[in-house]
Amino acid sequence: MMKKQPKIGLIIIGDEIISGKRQDKHLVQANALLHPRGLQLNWVRLLGDEPEFLTQTLRESFAQEGVVFCFGGIGATPDDRTRQSAALALGLPIERHSQAVAEIEAQFGEDAYPQRIHMAEYPKGAVIIPNFYNRVPGFSIQNHHFMPGFPMMAKPMMEWVLDHYYVDYQQPPTIEKAIRLMNGQESEWVDFMQQFELTFPNLRLFSLPSISEEDKRTIELGVEGNESDVLKGYEALVAEAQRRKSEWLPVL
Structure with a gap:
């Protein structure tokens, strides 16, 4: 055990x-x-x-x-x-x-x-x-x-x-899946992230903002955990991005 x-x-x-x-x-x-x-x-x-x-x-x-x-x-x-x-x-x-x-x-x-x-x-x-x-x-x-x-x-x-x-x-390794939000602001996602953590308590939610030299902003929004939970959490991230009509890409 x-x-x-x-x-x-x-x-x-x-x-x-x-x-x-x-x-x-x-x-x-x-x-x-x-x-x-x-x-x-x-x-x-x-x-x-x-x-x-x-x-x-x-x-x-x-x-x-x-x-x-x-x-x-x-x-x-x-x-x-x-x-x-x-x-x-x-x-x-x-x-x-x-x-x-x-x-x-x-x-x-x-x-x-x-x-x-x-x-x-x-x-x-x-x-x-x-x-x-x-x-x-x-x-x-x-x-x-x-x-x-x-x-x-x-x-x-x-x-x-x-x-x-x-x-x-030791236990099976965790996995990560994330999306990259284009031209987004983290502050716009705080309420969603708070609710997400309540809905998926076994996942680690992470948000990594970046600013390019051309002043373009992106957010890598993702989850880490066991595979079955991560797939469900990732689907929730994608669904929310689509609901907001946000421009996004999968992080490979």
């Missing part, structure tokens, strides 16, 4: 993301992993490497229910502070994890010392997340899952976590 989905959040860590030196790829990648499993992302936070604020944010996150995937800051250089901040946030000592030590030694041999081995130091009680790229593990503790900032490493690690810990929450 499928369980009710927990709220799922991302914490993406790194001064290089905040400064714009690197563009984040974790958000798109995480959604690509969650959606086929019928899971939905609820929130995202982007943080720099400043340790006090990172610790404060993690302390708040640990206090909430739900599942959190954290990316970045678990390396061995002085600006990688996520492991230490997680320990402080939980009020736990940080210690070397024997399985992580074995993985790092197997990968690097004598070159694991004196620096790389610090990447095996986690809050006490953490368990490892296998790293299929270079064998330097991430770690999990209290429904928080800490992975490297490199998306090519984080992707298979997040997949492993989802299928190892959260398979009971």
Whole structure:
């Protein structure tokens, strides 16, 4: 029996993301992993490497229910502070994890010392997340899952976590269907949208307005949910657009 989905959040860590030196790829990648499993992302936070604020944010996150995937800051250089901040946030000592030590030694041999081995130091009680790229593990503790900032490493690690810990929450993926209203104003559709949500409580209704460089306005009005409900909701959107004699196109 499928369980009710927990709220799922991302914490993406790194001064290089905040400064714009690197563009984040974790958000798109995480959604690509969650959606086929019928899971939905609820929130995202982007943080720099400043340790006090990172610790404060993690302390708040640990206090909430739900599942959190954290990316970045678990390396061995002085600006990688996520492991230490997680320990402080939980009020736990940080210690070397024997399985992580074995993985790092197997990968690097004598070159694991004196620096790389610090990447095996986690809050006490953490368990490892296998790293299929270079064998330097991430770690999990209290429904928080800490992975490297490199998306090519984080992707298979997040997949492993989802299928190892959260398979009971997975369900058939949702679908979307939408129409594009030409030259419309969102304000003209508010009353309809409010009534629509009462009529179709199992659907997520979305409205995405756009303005082109030529100042032409469009609205992508659509629904997301299971297929049978979406088809009924989509028919209601089309019927309303036709009733209003609005110019519209299907979004393919």
